[in-house]
Amino acid sequence: MKIRYFDHAATTAVAEEVKKEMLPYFCENYGNASSLYDLGKKSKEAINIARGKVARAINAKPEEIYFTSCGTESDNLSLKGIAKAYRKKGNHIITSVIEHPAILNSCKSLENEGFRVTYLNVDKNGFINLQDLKNAINKDTILISIMMANNEIGTIEPIEEISKIAHQNNIIFHTDAVQAIGNIKIDVRKMGIDALSMSAHKFYGPKGVGALYINENVKFIPIQDGGHQEFDKRAGTENVAGIVGLGKAIEIANNEILDYNKKLLDLRKYFLQRIKIIPYIQINGDLENRLSGNINISFLFTNNKDIITELNKKGICVSAGSACSSGEIRTSHVLSAIGLSEGIARGTIRITLGKENTKEDIDYLVDSLEEIIKNLRIQM
Numbered sequence: 070m071k072i073r074y075f076d077h078a079a080t081t082a083v084a085e086e087v088k089k090e091m092l093p094y095f096c097e098n099y100g101n102a103s104s105l106y107d108l109g110k111k112s113k114e115a116i117n118i119a120r121g122k123v124a125r126a127i128n129a130k131p132e133e134i135y136f137t138s139c140g141t142e143s144d145n146l147s148l149k150g151i152a153k154a155y156r157k158k159g160n161h162i163i164t165s166v167i168e169h170p171a172i173l174n175s176c177k178s179l180e181n182e183g184f185r186v187t188y189l190n191v192d193k194n195g196f197i198n199l200q201d202l203k204n205a206i207n208k209d210t211i212l213i214s215i216m217m218a219n220n221e222i223g224t225i226e227p228i229e230e231i232s233k234i235a236h237q238n239n240i241i242f243h244t245d246a247v248q249a250i251g252n253i254k255i256d257v258r259k260m261g262i263d264a265l266s267m268s269a270h271k272f273y274g275p276k277g278v279g280a281l282y283i284n285e286n287v288k289f290i291p292i293q294d295g296g297h298q299e300f301d302k303r304a305g306t307e308n309v310a311g312i313v314g315l316g317k318a319i320e321i322a323n324n325e326i327l328d329y330n331k332k333l334l335d336l337r338k339y340f341l342q343r344i345k346i347i348p349y350i351q352i353n354g355d356l357e358n359r360l361s362g363n364i365n366i367s368f369l370f371t372n373n374k375d376i377i378t379e380l381n382k383k384g385i386c387v388s389a390g391s392a393c394s395s396g397e398i399r400t401s402h403v404l405s406a407i408g409l410s411e412g413i414a415r416g417t418i419r420i421t422l423g424k425e426n427t428k429e430d431i432d433y434l435v436d437s438l439e440e441i442i443k444n445l446r447i448q449m
């Protein structure tokens with residue numbers, strides 16, 4: 070059966086060009102980048118080229134880029150590493166209630182170590198309130214971490230305004246840009262970003278490799294002890310093939326960003342037009358400041374587990390709008406935060422469009438949904 074994939078916020082397929090660049094680093098150029106002979110130097114060189122590509126893509130300096138194992142590690146390292154380096158200055162951190170668990174749980178862990186964390190609420194579209202942010206700041210605030218774009222509802226936060234407020238108060242600003250890379254043009258200098266997390270598998274690169282930008286003027290303490298890799302900031306033998314893949318993937322993503330967004334916006338518009346044939350639906354989140362491929366939609370009087378099971382029978386992959394763990398679907402913290410009732414959240418799915426989707430895929434998706442929703446509602 071043909072697979073129709075609409076879950077690009079969960080992960081993406083590795084692009085062919087990316088795979089091609091990675092292949093030589095498995096069996097031919099397999100040297101350890103720390104080794105002094107030519108085979109090792111080849112790996113080191115490949116890492117440096119990738120570092121340059123990442124830096125160029127976000128207007129950072131190469132020496133401000135650190136490779137990690139994933140977005141989760143980048144989030145952990147930036148929050149914990151920065152918090153610990155500035156502990157003498159203060160112990161207060163500000164974030165939002167709709168962050169990814171990598172941020173929320175890093176904050177929980179820091180709270181256990183004596184830091185204080187303020188979790189800002191969001192409005193019905195998922196935006197933080199800038200006045201709330203200003204009010205939350207006190208003399209102990211050392212770090213603000215607000216995601217660039219939300220993974221469930223696609224909301225794009227007002228990053229430049231947030232960074233301005235942070236800097237007026239001499240506070241470091243980190244953003245989880247895992248969903249934003251390839252979708253939003255990022256210039257860390259213009260946008261005033263001090264630290265930024267990314268993950269290759271969210272932009273057609275391989276799984277298991279991420280990167281972290283930390284401005285040269287920001288201090289951070291490593292959280293993993295070991296060798297001298299990554300400027301003494303992230304120990305462990307580098308995932309050379311993965312890093313090469315990340316570099317190639319971000320280069321492509323940046324080159325294609327305009328066409329990519331246009332394509333996804335057109336497809337989304339088409340979906341939103343066609344989906345109107347189904348009654349009792351609701352689109353969640355803002356439609357303006359939103360990732361172009363994100364659709365978060367509630368089908369009233371249904372439940373998402375059944376929708377996903379039935380779509381899967383037709384080869385369609387979508388995600389629950391609610392966090393799913395061990396087969397059990399709980400109400401998502403993001404949907405609760407934007408005020409969705411449990412009943413409506415239960416019938417919510419997330420559709421995230423990507424490169425390989427076509428109008429024909431959308432037709433198939435909408436036709437399938439129409440049939441499935443009708444049947445589910447009859448059974449209810």
Ligand SMILES: *Cc1c(COP(=O)(O)O)cnc(C)c1O
Pocket residue numbers: 078138139140141142144169171216218219220245247248268269271277279
């Ligand atoms: C996927 C994701 C992460 C985690 O990245 P991994 O590489 O899967 O660990 C963090 N933040 C956001 C917003 C994400 O979407």
